[in-house]
Amino acid sequence: MSLIHKFKQIDDYYVIDVNSGNVHAIDELVYDLLGEEGLDSKEKLVDKFSEKYSKDDISEAYDELKELIDEGILYSKDLYEEIAMNSTKGESYIKALCLNIAHDCNLKCKYCFAEEGEYKGKRMLMTAEVGKKSIDFVIKHSGPRKNIEVDLFGGEPLLAFDTVKEIVEYGKEQEKIHNKNIRFTMTTNATLLNDEIMKYIDENMGNIILSIDGRKEVNDKVRVRADGSGCYDSILPKIKNMVDMRDKSKQYYARGTFTRQNTDFFEDVMHMANEGFKEISIEPVVLPESDPLSLREEDLPTIFKQYDKLYEEMIKRHNEGNEFTFYHFNINLQGGPCVYKRISGCGAGHEYVAITPDGDVYPCHQFVGNKDFKMGNIFSGELDSSISKGFREAHIYNKPKCKDCWARFYCSGGCQANNYNFNKDFNTPYELGCKMQKKRIECAIALKAKTME
Numbered sequence: 001m002s003l004i005h006k007f008k009q010i011d012d013y014y015v016i017d018v019n020s021g022n023v024h025a026i027d028e029l030v031y032d033l034l035g036e037e038g039l040d041s042k043e044k045l046v047d048k049f050s051e052k053y054s055k056d057d058i059s060e061a062y063d064e065l066k067e068l069i070d071e072g073i074l075y076s077k078d079l080y081e082e083i084a085m086n087s088t089k090g091e092s093y094i095k096a097l098c099l100n101i102a103h104d105c106n107l108k109c110k111y112c113f114a115e116e117g118e119y120k121g122k123r124m125l126m127t128a129e130v131g132k133k134s135i136d137f138v139i140k141h142s143g144p145r146k147n148i149e150v151d152l153f154g155g156e157p158l159l160a161f162d163t164v165k166e167i168v169e170y171g172k173e174q175e176k177i178h179n180k181n182i183r184f185t186m187t188t189n190a191t192l193l194n195d196e197i198m199k200y201i202d203e204n205m206g207n208i209i210l211s212i213d214g215r216k217e218v219n220d221k222v223r224v225r226a227d228g229s230g231c232y233d234s235i236l237p238k239i240k241n242m243v244d245m246r247d248k249s250k251q252y253y254a255r256g257t258f259t260r261q262n263t264d265f266f267e268d269v270m271h272m273a274n275e276g277f278k279e280i281s282i283e284p285v286v287l288p289e290s291d292p293l294s295l296r297e298e299d300l301p302t303i304f305k306q307y308d309k310l311y312e313e314m315i316k317r318h319n320e321g322n323e324f325t326f327y328h329f330n331i332n333l334q335g336g337p338c339v340y341k342r343i344s345g346c347g348a349g350h351e352y353v354a355i356t357p358d359g360d361v362y363p364c365h366q367f368v369g370n371k372d373f374k375m376g377n378i379f380s381g382e383l384d385s386s387i388s389k390g391f392r393e394a395h396i397y398n399k400p401k402c403k404d405c406w407a408r409f410y411c412s413g414g415c416q417a418n419n420y421n422f423n424k425d426f427n428t429p430y431e432l433g434c435k436m437q438k439k440r441i442e443c444a445i446a447l448k449a450k451t452m453e
Contacts, residue, residue, distance in 0.1 A: 002036050003075045005406030009446035010312065016445065018406050020076040023445055029053055029061050035408075038064055038075060084343045084397040092392060093143035095347070098354035098365045101126045101136055101153035101164060106232060107189050110222045111259055111285045113291050113366060121334055121369055125160040128356040130378070134355045139178050139380040148175075149206075151353075153365055158192040168204050186251045187211070187255075189223070191231060193238040198245055207251035210239045214256050214268020214282065221261060222293070222317070236275070244278060253327060255281040255416035257291040266306040272315065273324045281327035286418055295432060304439050311443040320453045331410070331444040346410030349391025353383075363391055366417035391416060393425035401429055410441045 006026075006353050013031040015024050021284055026034075032052070033045050037300055038049075042062045068074040104123040105112075135150070137269040142148050150171065152164055168184055175182045185207040193201075212235055213219040213248050220230020239254060254277040258265035265282050272280050272410045284303070287294035295303070311327060346352055349363030359378040366374040376383045396413045398403040413419075414437065418430035 002404060003038070004034060004405035006034050006038060007442050009442055010202055010308065012446060012450070013292050013448065014442075014446060015074075016406065016407065017076050019078045020073070021082075021409065023078075023449060024074075025449055029057060030065065030308040033065065034074075035059070035126055038118070039069060042374075046060070059175060070261070080339055080343060081397050083339060084395050087344060087395065088389075088393050089396065092350040092388065094138055094141040094351060094353060095145050095147065096149040096151070096352040097125065097132060097134065097138045098151045098153050099157075099167070100154065100354060100356050100365060100368060101131070101152050101157035101167075102159045103357050104159055105157070105189070106159065106225070108224055109189075109227055110224070111257060111287060111291075113286070116179050119244055120159065121356075124357045126163060128163050128166040128170075130355075130359050131163060132170045133359065133378045135167065135171050135174055135182070137361075138353070139174060139180055140381070141383075142180065146179065146181055148180055148182045149185065150185065151181055152188050152205075155343075156189050156192070157186060158188055158197060161192070161197060165200065170382070183207075185209070189231070190235040190242070193235075194324050196363065198238075198242050202245040202250070204389075207253070208242065208246070208256050209253050210242060210280075211255055212236065212239055212272070212386055213258075214262070214265065215271045218262045219270055222257075222259065240276065251279070253279045253281045255283070255327075257285050258282055259285040259287075260295055260299060261293060263295075263299050263302045264306065265303075265361045266313075269310055269326065273317075278324045279327075280324055283328065284433070286421075287431065297432065300432075300435060303436060304362055307439050307443050310446055312376065315396075315450050316448055328440045329444040329447050331448050342409040342412055343397070344392075344395045345416070348416050350388045363387065364417060366415075366421075390426065399427040401434075405434075407434075407438050407441055411437045 002018055004015055006013070013026045013028060015026050015031070015034055016433065032049055042059060045062060046058050049058060065074065070126055084276070097167055102125050103121060104125060123307040138148055138150065140283050157164060170441070171182045171184065184199060184204060186205050187209040189211045211223070214221055216230070216232040217230040222229050225231060232324070243252055243254070254272050255270060256272070258268065262268060269280055284295055285293055289296060312327065314323065315331065339360055352363045352364060353375065354365040355367055355378060360376060361375045361383060362368045373387060375387050392414065396408045399413050402408045402413045414429045414433055417424050418433055419426050419428060423431045
């Protein structure tokens with residue numbers, strides 16, 4: 001099991017103590033001396049590195065490292081396995097809901113996991129009755145939890161804007177009655193935004209995810225209408241207007257996807273930053289390898305270079321006072337998510353569920369349409385406890401590769417849907433995703449360390 005992880009980011013060296021989360025900026029000498037699972041004896045290290053460093057320098061560095069080890073700051077013990085095993089006992093309460101408002105879309109994005117909104121079924125929109133019943137469902141199953149998040153999703157949820165308004169207003173009524181706090185968010189392709197809709201979204205959504213894939217030539221190859229035409233020229237001014245309405249206390253993300261057609265996605269991030277967006281997410285597409293847009297193992301060196309370029313650019317902009325946030329480089333070195341969250345991840349299937357327009361309940365939006373994972377229906381009110389149990393037990397200590405991985409407390413075992421879709425097993429990670437995630441974590445840690453100096 002990895003107890004530390006050391007890495008070099010451009011010209012800087014770092015070591016992470018895996019179990020405590022402590023991060024140390026180090027020099028090349030210390031980098032060389034540290035072993036992933038322990039520190040060799042002073043004699044062995046002097047013998048190994050005598051041609052590169054002086055005996056006195058090695059001895060001094062060794063003594064300092066030994067002191068940190070004795071204090072439990074390096075190579076610290078794992079204290080969380082028992083917590084993980086106990087976390088599967090007792091009741092689980094739902095805290096987040098993905099409402100699939102529309103199994104329909106007015107775009108035909110070429111990489112869409114939801115089959116252009118149909119989710120392996122038929123095109124349909126959620127009724128206000130189903131939406132309200134879903135609010136009742138999540139309140140009932142939230143137990144003692146006070147805070148609930150409801151993401152209005154699709155397809156394209158604004159195809160049913162009137163229904164959205166009814167659901168939100170109902171949620172506001174019910175949260176007062178049941179002493180809950182319901183936070184609504186929305187993911188939209190921005191094509192249907194107008195002054196009325198933007199005003200409503202700004203006033204009622206805690207977060208808004210606005211989809212655009214960066215440069216016009218990139219966006220318009222994949223985010224297309226039924227006739228094959230691109231949407232960039234239409235959506236960019238609308239997204240800008242929507243963002244301009246959000247004050248600093250309100251969240252948004254301009255969110256894109258990169259595919260094999262734009263592994264130079266650094267340019268797309270820069271395009272979005274130069275258009276004035278301060279909250280940016282460009283995420284790797286997840287598709288079967290047979291798909292021409294899918295990312296492959298041979299693409300990783302190029303992808304890693306893009307993350308390095310982004311890291312350097314973000315330091316530069318930070319120093320200039322012109323910084324922006326990149327979603328995958330967000331990391332908190334002074335606390336971060338709670339232990340339970342780091343162990344179990346997003347909570348799909350037991351703390352988080354998705355509901356379809358006809359009221360079916362699935363572990364998350366990426367399982368919608370796979371009948372093997374249908375957990376129940378909101379009109380019956382009951383959930384298949386065996387499915388929920390399977391997801392709840394799929395934490396990092398039940399994933400052999402994750403249990404021994406240095407990144408386990410940052411990625412929490414990866415996306416359950418991706419793990420299952422590629423391996424038919426929650427407990428076997430999606431390997432390509434793991435490798436990209438580890439690179440992003442290293443960049444994120446180095447970025448935070450540099451900007452905190």
